[in-house]
Amino acid sequence: MANGMAASNYSNNALWLCLHFPHLPLEIFTRAIAPEKAQHPVVILERQRVAFLNRAAIDTGIQINSSMDTAYSLSALVTSIERDEKKEIAAINYLAHWCYQFTPTVCVKNNHSLLLEISGCLKLFGGLNAIRQRVSTGLQSLGYNCRMAACATPLGALLLAKANADDTGSPIEATLQPIKATLQPNDATRQTIESSLQRVAIVYMETDEAILTSLHNMGIQRMGELFALPISGLGKRFGQQFMDYLYRLTGAKADPQQSIRPAPRFFSEIHFLTDVTNSQSLIFPMKRLLAELTDFLTCRQLTIDKFVWQLKHRNHPSESITVHMANPENNRAVFLALTQLQLEQFQGMSEIGSLTLNAKRFSPANLQAANLFHGTGFRQTDGRIHQQGNREEHAMLLNMFRARLGPGTCFGLSLANDHRPEKAWQRIRLDHKEYWHPDESEPNNPRPLYLLNPARPLRENRGTPLLHGQLQLLQGPERIDFGWWEQNTPRDYYIARHNSGALYWVFNHLANGKWYLHGIFS
């Protein structure tokens, strides 16, 4: 280390490769065009002006910032597309995940650049040039072109990559500018960074337009001239923020980057050589895919609560089977049993060409030791026989009910904070146990074990309700007031006895004097 100015907390071994995509707004559209049709001129518009254009458009004479009228007068064939920044962001994120194959440290910068920290994988891929070759070949096959540069600091790499990209609407096929930036990681000192950045024009710096203008007015064109100035003077003139940028650029200050966290996703597909016509023959390939899924989950210590089968055939729209679980699981037998239950109900396709298994939305595994006395009927914890039941068995029962009977067919009951009989209870999902408990016990007026919802109108005879014979009113009335906001009037509830001995909960609607049956004291 010739120079001691490199901050001690900055890793000297880092090597950042920057991929800059200057034509991303154009390429997200043109990558769908086959190469033989690339002669077609395409321009991307921003505020009614041409912002990006492809080689064919340049050849017709269209320039950046020309209006659409000019473009049409130059070529009648030109296709114009409005710029779509959302698609650009989606594309750069996709590319970031694609780059994850090279290194675990991939950062998205400025929505048009990616930063890859490659010091750890140089050996694996056989050196910097081999990595650059792989990246550029891979990106070209995806339909993207990028400018690459490597440097010991992230900002340095970004600066070089931007400088390499010609910003005058250059042809996409342009070769890399011959600025050498191949640094050995061990030489990542301030001086070497400065020397490699020397020839870069200052306009590529990520800083204020005003600073660039005044630097320009000072007669400074290249980074080398900037570095030659005394650093304290620069600080006084341009402020701390600019100094901070320069320090991070040259590696004098640490510049931590936020790398992407790839979302785990499972996808696997089996293509059948001959079309499958019998759903039972799907079981074997399903077992195989489920084995892959459980391996995937086991390695990552994850569980899932949902996965999707897709059955495809070239002649039919594809069908999917979604398997839900009450609790997140990683158990092949459970997955298979639930899939089979769903498959029995499935009246789908007559022929199937391929089968895919998809899973996303993972949750961390909650690993616990298996029961020593599993399957014997005895419980390790309490020694009782089958008294407690365990969580997996509970979840499995719910899973089976949902898979065969449908998701809405099993539910729990809870109290609700309302005095109106219809609203004093609620159905709840069983996996989220949100049972409402009253603070203090309510006055214990008798309530029936069955509720009729809605209440059934009863016929009446001179003020007493009828239900296949007269109902004898035993107790009452218990007046329950309904909210004025519901436009419901009070009701008088009675316990009524039928000739058969059955006890009913009936009410008299005070507004119209009609009788209704609302519950049964079973």
Next chain:
Amino acid sequence: MKENGVGKSQDKSMSEALHNLLQTSGIWRASSIDHGVKLGIPSAYPELDRQLPGGGWPRDGVTELLHDHQGLGELRLITPALAQLSREQTRWITWVAPPYIPYAPALAAQNIDLSSLLMVTPGNGKDALWAIEKALLSHSCSAVLAWPGTIRNKDIRRLQVAAREGNCWSILFRPTQAARQASPAELRIQLEPSPVLSDRSSIQVCILKRRGGWGSDPFSVSLKDSLSRTTPSFPEFIVPGAEKKSDRRPDNDRFISDDSRSVSDDSPADERRLISVNRRLGF
């Protein structure tokens, strides 16, 4: 019930033969050693406990409750036992295809822990039987209450085996006409309304079949509530309704009501609804 509804597809004839052998011969099995002395779940009704083998409701096996009308107290008869099960076990109490919504405030008032309840509403009878059997076999239910509709003898036998296997109390609610047919259920009880009307509501119970004894004569079980107590001054409460009628609008515009909820007495749609209600209530 189709065979595919059941997980076990072993050699059926073999297991059937084995089962028959075990049923008829006096082979002693270690797994059944405690069947004779198994203590029941106290029903909270002493007169009933005295009659039930084990001094209470069985902890496993099929119990049939035969009754024709809803509202006799058929649920109140078992709710104390369900309350105890819900408090002492973390397993579910599963209700398969109940005829109406079990009303949570009333269940809570009976001291049942609502978080142990699992309601299952299958679309048809076949699915209901499947659900009952799965719940019984799952080891995760302490009791399964089911309204299976029509059910065949061999289905009950399956449920009986499943209930034993899963150590689960299975309660089937069936109409009284089923009493005329034999059933493999361990305990069969016919319920009738109490002939005498007293302040404390009661129910007439007749045990048709039980383990280790003949059926019983009908006896009355007092349900420990005062639902059937009459409010003494009741007629006065009713009369205001009659008075109201007299000072209400004249009879001819009685049906032109301003309340959209009210239903005219003679509307055919209303009649149909009444008939369907009546059918479900058992009339």
